[in-house]
Amino acid sequence: MRVALVSATAALGTDDDEAFLLPALRAAGADPAVVVWDDRAVDWAAFDVVVLRSTWDYTMRRDEFLTWVAATDAVTRLRNRPGVVRWNSDKVYLRDLAGYGLPVVPTEFLSPGDRPALPDGVPFVVKPTVSAGSRNTARYAPGEQDVARDHARRLLDRGRTVMVQPYVASVDERGETALVFLGGRYSHAVTKDALLVPGERATEDKLFATEKLHAVQPSAAERAVADAVLDAIPFPRDELLYARVDLVLGADGEPAVLELELVEPSLMLPQAPPEAAGVLARTIVALAGPDRQER
Ligand SMILES: Nc1ncnc2c1ncn2[C@@H]1O[C@H](COP(=O)(O)OP(=O)(O)O)[C@@H](O)[C@H]1O
Ligand SMILES: [Mg+2]
Incomplete structure (x- = not known):
């Protein structure tokens, strides 16, 4: 299964969780890729699960980001879910x-x-x-x-x-x-x-x-x-x-x-117990597993 870890152009290479999550996903049987949310060349439907991770520039363009979130979730499974992202992306x-x-x-x-x-x-x-x-x-x-x-x-x-x-x-x-x-x-x-x-x-x-x-x-x-x-x-x-x-x-x-x-919290995997990345990876893989949750 293919998993997208979603980043922002300016954040590429700066998410400290990736060094833990990428190998954990591979160990859990997934094929992960780090992709940029506003890269128009990405075929989101080709991913089984799309996980928001380091989209830290959305705060300058929240409406555009929320539109992308909804459109992407319509063709694959985006987490956290769009309703959660909409509610949580404004500190009101x-x-x-x-x-x-x-x-x-x-x-x-x-x-x-x-x-x-x-x-x-x-x-x-x-x-x-x-x-x-x-x-x-x-x-x-x-x-x-x-x-x-x-x-x-x-x-x-x-x-x-x-x-x-x-x-x-x-x-x-x-x-x-x-x-x-x-x-x-x-x-x-x-x-x-x-x-x-x-x-x-x-x-x-x-x-x-x-x-x-x-x-x-x-x-x-x-x-x-x-x-x-x-x-x-x-x-x-x-x-x-x-x-x-x-x-x-x-x-x-x-x-x-x-x-x-x-929305896109650092999960502090470098400071976490070693099993944390595996727990997250297996939860992601289960989203698209045999008894997978509804989109
Ligand atoms: N009311 C506050 N009292 C003390 N420190 C604060 C307060 N609000 C923000 N900060 C400091 O600013 C940082 C960023 O603010 P925060 O509310 O966490 O927003 P964000 O992490 O989304 O930028 C916090 O990690 C904290 O160090
Ligand atoms: Mg904070």
Whole structure:
């Protein structure tokens, strides 16, 4: 069976998971290829399964990407499923998570036309709701309202929805914890050090930030929140080929969701237990196996 691992031209060769997933897929009996989503020469119907992996440039062209996702799924099996990708590719989904009663980093959303209202007296973060790899994301000190307002306005003027969050102080000390799920089941967890440097302006040119990652054992509270997130969302958990829940410790010392990644998360396979890549590969192969799931 043929499996497409989908990347972006600018991301080719930079996905650290590939060195683990490609051999695991071959060992599971598949014939994998890394392909670029907007390469018009690709015959998607020739693949049994198409797996989104490092399509990190979709945030600049979300509509075009979602159109491609739907068209591709119509001729093969694309994972995660198009409905999942549509919902999860705009961080306004955090509002849904909060609505389900889940702990989420406090977030204000600004739409084009809104006047940017910014927090007073606390450090805060401004970022677009469609983003990945820390692009267009910056942290501001309490006195930096003017620069922050310019940043927000620039995004709003380009028609983008903006989110404003208090800077979660614990990130400086302990980073964030990413819990990775494969086929809906917990696999492993990794901590990621703080990425936003005070005084550093938001970047647009880099496709992703360089991340410092370490394997970690999540706390029972972190496991519980991540499980609650996957049980609450309006998609069957066992149909999620992969999922990553990024948690930080909130001001109350309890885990809060910073991000739920269902589109193209790094799965941190270099930091994962050795069996993780095999689990993922076999789940992919099973999608097209003899008792395969419906498209
Ligand atoms: N509210 C926040 N408090 C502290 N750090 C933040 C906050 N929001 C973002 N960051 C930092 O910026 C990085 C990127 O933001 P994130 O929300 O994860 O978006 P993405 O990974 O999609 O670019 C995070 O990994 C974290 O280091
Ligand atoms: Mg992130």
